[in-house]
Amino acid sequence: MRYLPISIDSRNKKVLIIGGGKVAYRKVLSLLRGEFAITVISKDFHEKFIKLYNENPNRLTLKMHKVTKENLKIDCDYLIIATYDIELNDYIETIAAMDKLTYLRVDTKSDSNFIMNKIITKGDISISISANGKNPTLTRVIAKDIDKILEENKVEE
CATH class of the missing domain: 3.30.160 (Double Stranded RNA Binding Domain)
Incomplete structure (x- = not known):
């Protein structure tokens, strides 16, 4: 078994999600069950994100801008790569792996080092x-x- 199901302490942990589509939305819904501080960066957001933000303004931050190689800043305990841009996802995953970050890439079977059950x-x-x-x-x-x-x-x- 590659992925061991464990429970983690979500207090004072930061999650960065890059991408604002349906999959990112579902990941945020799951993460809000814990105590994570969640930041989502995307050039646009699935329509349900605004309601979710209004219900969780102290735990959910939405940043609307396009993520590029030039402006990528990763400051988190857990990273979720969830854009529709395969080239950008490849780049983000390369950086995450080089920096030994804990990350999940949702668009492909990759070398993600965690999954969400x-x-x-x-x-x-x-x-x-x-x-x-x-x-x-x-x-x-x-x-x-x-x-x-x-x-x-x-x-x-």
């Missing part, structure tokens, strides 16, 4: 599911089944 949380119970990035459909089906089991056993939120 599907998480089901009910009360004090958290269950993490992963197909190591290879079968997200199966992961969603299993998550629904687990959620149903937790509800049937009256696990409270």
